[in-house]
Amino acid sequence: MGTNEKVTSDNRDLFVRYGDEINRAYERAVREALLKHNKAGNPIAVERDGKLVILQPDEIKVEPETNESNR
Numbered sequence: 001m002g003t004n005e006k007v008t009s010d011n012r013d014l015f016v017r018y019g020d021e022i023n024r025a026y027e028r029a030v031r032e033a034l035l036k037h038n039k040a041g042n043p044i045a046v047e048r049d050g051k052l053v054i055l056q057p058d059e060i061k062v063e064p065e066t067n068e069s070n071r
Helices: 002-040
Strands: 043-047 051-053
Touching: none
Parallel strands: none
Antiparallel strands: 043 051
């Protein structure tokens, strides 16, 4: 079990060390996926108030990219 504990500890350290970069990459990826779905005319599934909701392409709202996301 000593090996598993070390892997878990190392993984936590990576998230602490690179957390901001990971978050920015995640936000960019989600934004790009939303834009692609919208452009292709594909709906997306989201959760609202604990329920599954299908948004049609014209209902997909994508926030403008901020300078914060471009770091």
